[in-house]
Amino acid sequence: MDEKILEISNLRTYFFTEAGVVKALDGMSLEVNRGQAVGLVGESGSGKSVTAQSVLRIVPRPGRIVEGSVKFEGEELLTKKEDEMRKLRGRKMAIVFQDPTTSLNPLYTVEKQLVDILMLHRDLTKEDASKQALHLLERVGIQDPERRLKAYPHELSGGMKQRIAIARALSCDPMLLFADEPTTNLDVTIQAQVLELLKQLQKELSMTMVMITHDMGIIADMTERVTVLYAGKVMEVADTSTLFKSPKHPYTEALLKAVPSVKQTRALEVIPGNIPNLISPPTGCVFHPRCRYAKDICVKTEPTLENVDEKHLVACHFWRELSLEGKGR
Amino acid sequence: MQADKEVGTPVLEVNSLVKYFDVLERGIFRKRKIGDVHAIDNVSFHIFTGETLGLVGESGCGKTTTGKVILCLETPTSGTIRFEGKDVVDTFENGNQNDSKQLRRSMQMVFQNPYNSLDPRMTIYDIISEPFVIHRNIPKNRWTDRVYELLRMVNLEEYHAERYPHEFSGGQRQRIAIARALAVDPKFVILDEPVSSLDVSIRAQILNLLIDLQRKEHLCYLYISHDLSSVRQISQRVAVMYLGEIVESAAANELFDRPLHPYTQALISAVPVPDVDHKGSRIILPGEVPSPINPPQACRFHPRCPHATDVCKQVAPKFEDRLVKGHFVACHHADKFV
């Protein structure tokens, strides 16, 4: 099924702050097919969270989408009225946020938070919604769901809160789920639980999932296709195994080399320099100040996304000439 | 790798360290103690010169508290801490000021959050030279040179000394924190999650810098982290903590390649591996990390352990290296995994 459920082209989201214009997303493109598990990987300032916010059009002020197109199931989202967007949020698209402590309302019980959404998007009575909420908690593997329903968020552990956030996101059977660093704040063993849960649910519900993370391990484990973002621009797009085994962008190569692995001790290669200032980003290729292969043209001209083959795109002037190391055999 | 070091006196010796926090209930005039948080329960380890001991565990296991107690930022409930043979707790509580200060100079700490560990109102120069003000071990006319020397050691520039913390990125702030810790020529540095709040591409910089400095300045480190991958990079020995106790301790490669404690196994298998060909099945532990206020009886891990039997619920396992020399583990069934 190669039906495109989400098509982002040339998206630019800028934040207009006192200090200047922060170009959080500067010409980002993304295509997601129905039922796929897709990864969006990048560090802080890469624009990965802003992407999810832009699709749902919940970019906080002083941010604004200034240019581009976002098509969901063929329909353009950026021209829709707020009313129409509200019908989509929660119902067709949902986000699971990074910190469940702040994404769940501390004043209401779990039940109320789930029932509210169920009654909003579906015509259910309160009793039916409560029953459905209970069923949702079971679905996400929460023990003793009757008791947990009546609990307040602060009475629950981090892992449980995140499960509830997932339950809430899935409550109306959305077609597209954004998971924005869903396990970053959790302990390692709880992270494993939540990732397993997401994997399971994605398969069961044939849901399209966009996994936003900085962790290459999660990308390797959970996604089929991945987009690498840096400073608001797309560096490389490929199937996950291709990206790991034969990366074509120096940033991807550097990222793979800089990540320590629990499976082996080896020397880490350092990426020199820092994440660029998004108010005045570097000219030409935004990665050039830190790139070991950079030449004159990289400082002057911004590379466009080119096809390595049908499924593999890269934005680098020298992808043909460079032979980069991946993590293959 | 187990470096060939003189098996003499360890630089740091922690024996049977215990730290309980009181759980208090507020009355009208006084607070009543209604329980204990068993933050650290009977922890022992040694660190030798030039060695890094990695201390891993999840939240609530007591690893950060261990670091704080070693420096006496929190007083231990019981147990001994010896630094180069001297009793640390005794020196800080009863010893004279000179001895106290000298001990402070020898044992330093780099904190987790680079955004909070530097005083936002001081310039970098003031921050790095503060130890000189406190200890007065360097003559004033040499301060500038020393500050600049330290900045260069951590790959920063002289002009950075005139700036304020908020002008720097997380990675740069951590470097400043490291420079500050090294200002007094310590022999032992506790690193509490130094790279956890940093971006992936910056982590490698800081880790490599730490390894480099350790070699050049002959330091020993206690590296506290929940990030197993970085622990493996930097440590020669690793100890795993669960609910205030050390459940396993061995040379880094030995522990990661052949973990003997079920918790360690689960911990290692839970880390996502950045390798598409990796086909390990994850061990998923049921339930949540229990609260340290009422830890389970006998083996504290038994409620979540896939291999637990009756004896695990009744008898606390001994922490010993019976099965593999140098590889300590506290589990009744460790022989299954050798």
Next chain:
Amino acid sequence: MSQLREAVKLSERQSRRAASQWAVAWRRFRRNKSGVIGCAIVVFFVLVALIGPFLVAYPARSYQSLYEGDAGDPPSFKHPFGVEISGIDVFSETVDAAKNDLYVGLAATLITTVIGVALGALAGYFKGAVSDVLLGVTQMFFVIPTLLLILLFARVFSVLVFKGLGLTLIVLILSFFGWSSIAFIVRGETLRLKDMEFVQAARSLGARSFRLLFRHIVPNILSPVIVIATLDIAGFILTEVVVSFLGFGDPNTSTWGLLLNEGFPYVRTTWWVALFPGLAVVICVLGFNLLGDGLSDALNPRLRE
């Protein structure tokens, strides 16, 4: 300081904008319109207080206009704010009162801030009996109805009024009762900062309590303290107005409250006696409030990163 460092400092200063907390705050403050207006108003009143008394036609508390036959006259060119029935020129009095009201506001604020910061920091920093006792005392002072006690104390010690210390008496009484809100804020901030990692770091470097408190904690709580102090000045001026209006103040020193007290009974006829001092109070207090608001914005601890 070494020559090298001098050179480095100089080149830094030339090439970059100053980045200290104060420099950043000043730049932010300048952009805040209401804050700048508030500042202008405050500066205006300070100038009036300092220079005004030398420029007005009639000395303080003088009934001269009575002899000039102008008693009870409405505002005119000669008497811009009119004349009281008793012969006191309202304009001269209002200008004169400025320095007294500002004195009360500033002095009381200064004393309460010093006490509040000291006690609050001690209460927040130390654990145990000291802290509990200080907290209890602060709570006690916070809870008791201060206005009533102020009035009571003003009466009881009114003998001082006749010794010419009327205003100082007000200042002392206001200070005695008014330090608890600053103490609370300071205590809260101290508690928060005490556990911050940069304080822990200083401790691990060997710093002792004194250094931790005065080099690290107090400088970091100055921001909210400055804002509260500015708002307190307005508050104390208002309290003085109330105290004098009710007749518990010093009848020999002109303050706006005293003028209101004198003008109130005749507000139907000689309305100008109450109006102009009243306006002065409103504008002055507004000025301090706007300034406090502007400072609050500018000193906001969340520095952009």
